[in-house]
Amino acid sequence: MNRIVILGAGYAGMAATVSLAARTARRDDVHITVVNADDRFTERLRLHQTASGQQLADLRIRHLLDGTGVEFVRGWVTGVDADARTVRIDDGRSLEYDRLVYALGAVADTAAVPGVDDHAYTLNSAYDAELLARRLADLGTGTLAVCGGGLTGVEAAAEIAERYPDLDVMLVGRQEPGSTMGPKAKAYVLGALARLGVRVLSGVEIAKVRPEAVDLAGGDSVPADVVLWTSGVRVSPLAAAAGLRVDERGRIVTDHALRSVSHPQVYAIGDAAAIRQRYGTMHGTCQSGMPTGVHAALSIARELTGRRPGRFRFGYLHAPVSLGRRDAVVQFTRPDDSPGRLCLTGRAAVWYKETVSSSPWPSFARLKTFPSAGSFAWRRGGRYTR
Secondary structure, eight states: OEEEEEEOOSHHHHHHHHHHHHHTTTOSSEEEEEEESOSBOOOGGGHHHHHTTOOOOOOBHHHHHTTTOOEEEESOEEEEETTTTEEEETTSOEEEOSEEEEOOOEEEOOSSSTTHHHHOBOOSSHHHHHHHHHHHHHHOSEEEEEEOOSHHHHHHHHHHHHHOTTEEEEEEESSOTTTTSOHHHHHHHHHHHHHTTOEEEESOOEEEEETTEEEETTSOEEEOSEEEEOSOEEEOTHHHHTTOOBOTTSOEEBOTTSBBSSOTTEEEOGGGEEOEETTEEOOOOHHHHHHHHHHHHHHHHHHHTTOOOOOOOBOOOEEEEEOSSSOEEEEEEOTTSOEEEEEEEHHHHHHHHHHHHSOSHHHHHHHHHOTTSOSSOEEETTEEEO
């Protein structure tokens, strides 16, 4: 029996699971197990909506896996022994594997700045976003400081400001909102934030988070009733503790086929992997994570038939950013994720983002039946896009 264990059922992990199950459906010598801490699929791309109090679809992992033959194990992974090829779960179970797909993802880095763990909210999970939503609903008026000027911070600040117009929303961080975009898209982001009443404080270093303020390097403070932390990410230390070779950020270093360079029976995908391309190391997004999951599934299926896995090649296509429910901007990019010349704004951008970045559930469902369709990941000239 070929025992395949997939750790994590986010965008990358679920793509790997349903694609591999479809590709091996006619084999009776393959057993697939997916492990996840929750039986609900987390739409991380929409957690800013949850934080603003909106209700999202209740997507259950078990429901999607019906009919696939995949075993679902709900639990926290507490350890991996890469040499013994075992995975430990928090309920005391130990799962043995012949091949492992490591897709445990990343979370907001709340350890880099003092006070964040104790006094700030995050968007790490649906539960975390719901906690923030309840706090904002009780707050009514006051100040929310969104720490981090990246795209997650921009989406959260805009969504909450639109939902709570009486709330004073500040976006605080080192980078200016839209700094990774071209001039037109960046100007549109700044204009949209201004229209929503979001105050922007960029070019600052956050030194500490306190119960009622954010302290800046240099001695200044920003009063805040609530703090949302969206700055920086970190991965689980499990990979390093397992003896897998990792980079300076703890991500598993992979070869051209997404296998661990130290333990080739382990595939690393999504945010947990340090995947080199010609333009450098990929950064984690749903756009890149789901194709890694599909590629890992294809590679394992090839190995099971005695063939060698192929090379993973990926190029970014776009950066869609919602600015509340009625506005958005889409920056089209070069393969290395640098901004291209084209962008969409307003209603056209809203339509585009909802079309390509809404819920992956239909794509997962199609992969159950048509594993080669690549309904959310397609190849053109060796380039995966979404």
